[in-house]
Amino acid sequence: MIAQVLFAVVLVAAIVLFMRNARRIARNIHLGRSEARNDRKGERWALMTRVALGQSKMVVRPVAGVLHIIVYAGFVIINIEVLEILIDGLFGTHRIFSFLGGFYDFLIGSFEWLALGVWVACVIFLVRRNVIKLKRFVMKELDGWPRTDANLILFTEIALMTAFLVMNAADLTLQQHGVDHYIEAGAYPISSRIAELLNFPAQLSGTLILIERICWWFHIIGILAFLNYLVVSKHLHILLAFPNVWYSKLQPKTEIPNMPRVTGEVRSMMDPSIPPPEAAAQRTVAGVDVPERFGAKDVFDLSWKNLMDAYSCTECGRCTSECPANITGKLLSPRKIMMDTRDRLEEVGKTIDAKGKWEDDGKSLHTRVTDEELWACTTCNACTQACPVNIDPVDIIVNMRRYLVMEESRSRPALTSMFTNVENNGAPWAFGPDKRMDWAEELKS
Numbered sequence: 001m002i003a004q005v006l007f008a009v010v011l012v013a014a015i016v017l018f019m020r021n022a023r024r025i026a027r028n029i030h031l032g033r034s035e036a037r038n039d040r041k042g043e044r045w046a047l048m049t050r051v052a053l054g055q056s057k058m059v060v061r062p063v064a065g066v067l068h069i070i071v072y073a074g075f076v077i078i079n080i081e082v083l084e085i086l087i088d089g090l091f092g093t094h095r096i097f098s099f100l101g102g103f104y105d106f107l108i109g110s111f112e113w114l115a116l117g118v119w120v121a122c123v124i125f126l127v128r129r130n131v132i133k134l135k136r137f138v139m140k141e142l143d144g145w146p147r148t149d150a151n152l153i154l155f156t157e158i159a160l161m162t163a164f165l166v167m168n169a170a171d172l173t174l175q176q177h178g179v180d181h182y183i184e185a186g187a188y189p190i191s192s193r194i195a196e197l198l199n200f201p202a203q204l205s206g207t208l209i210l211i212e213r214i215c216w217w218f219h220i221i222g223i224l225a226f227l228n229y230l231v232v233s234k235h236l237h238i239l240l241a242f243p244n245v246w247y248s249k250l251q252p253k254t255e256i257p258n259m260p261r262v263t264g265e266v267r268s269m270m271d272p273s274i275p276p277p278e279a280a281a282q283r284t285v286a287g288v289d290v291p292e293r294f295g296a297k298d299v300f301d302l303s304w305k306n307l308m309d310a311y312s313c314t315e316c317g318r319c320t321s322e323c324p325a326n327i328t329g330k331l332l333s334p335r336k337i338m339m340d341t342r343d344r345l346e347e348v349g350k351t352i353d354a355k356g357k358w359e360d361d362g363k364s365l366h367t368r369v370t371d372e373e374l375w376a377c378t379t380c381n382a383c384t385q386a387c388p389v390n391i392d393p394v395d396i397i398v399n400m401r402r403y404l405v406m407e408e409s410r411s412r413p414a415l416t417s418m419f420t421n422v423e424n425n426g427a428p429w430a431f432g433p434d435k436r437m438d439w440a441e442e443l444k445s
């Protein structure tokens, strides 16, 4: 009974903590501008099924893709078993689903094969990161916590799978010894080997029960801790990948949306019968009025989808490894843009939590992302194409550049002269409209 009460307390605490963190993340995402992204629903469901559920973009790189699918399938499927653990924990039963008979055997057997697959995949992932040191895993932006975070989660998954298999091995031996409470149920293709190796005699059943219980508690507490760890780590993508892909941009990737206000102003200038656009309604966010800006100075000026993108980033670096600017030695890394956006959003969120409302801290997204990084982008969209969860770093880059140009008058010298020419000559070149046909005259003579 004490164990059941303890279990209920741990479970409720984990759920409450998770809900609190989930609400904080939802609040942070809603600090962004509104943006309609719920049209063409059929297409969106199909996209989510293909890209998030079917992992279609992961398998473009077959080794990492297949290993990731094993870990992903393991995470989703093995956790069906968590349902049984929850019921057993709350009601003091043992293997409550064993009444399913042959199907139960099939389930436990499949979980064991998956657990082994996850175990092997995580070891290979660790080797790729720490021994082989693949280029995209040793880049500067991963120094410190991001690298520790990635390793920590892999070690945790290995520990959880080990606990699951050792728990089953102890359970199987206890079943074979006919110990009370340990009813004969399940098939154990992997843990039966561990049981053979350990070869515990019947007189050590007390020790075996202790091992089984320790692994059982470790497994369930590990999963509940993992759930709460997700919300403070890049592993949030496990939950956010699905909505993030559903809300993907459906227009052609290279289509850069106009700024409605600017388009309206230009139309009005060219046709005086069109009235100039009205100023946007004042937006109040986290207790303060946020001015309407051209482009993005801080996270408030990005859309909620940009901010959800930032929380969905897995830090896999596929975008950066395809980015021509990065490959040719420029400072730009689209992964870093996403990480910086998330870190700044977290920083803003913490201030709001501490002070009850937003108070300007004198920093912005531009404190983290330099102009040099922003101007290195060619807007080729190789990064959005490569991203397995359809994140769009280019939209953030373009909006930050818009802010630099339109609010700060900061751009590259070559661009500044181009802007001047467009303004004065209606074309990017340094010749007036009256000189436009000179080249043809030259050809004639």
Ligand code: SF4
Binding pocket: 319, 322, 323, 324, 325, 326, 332, 333, 334, 376, 377, 378, 379, 380, 381, 382, 383, 384, 393, 394
């Ligand atoms: S769009 Fe920009 S950030 Fe993305 S791959 Fe191309 S150059 Fe790199």
Ligand code: SF4
Binding pocket: 312, 313, 314, 315, 316, 317, 318, 319, 320, 334, 335, 338, 386, 387, 388, 389, 390, 391, 393
């Ligand atoms: S933006 Fe996408 S491709 Fe780039 S690191 Fe994040 S998840 Fe990976």
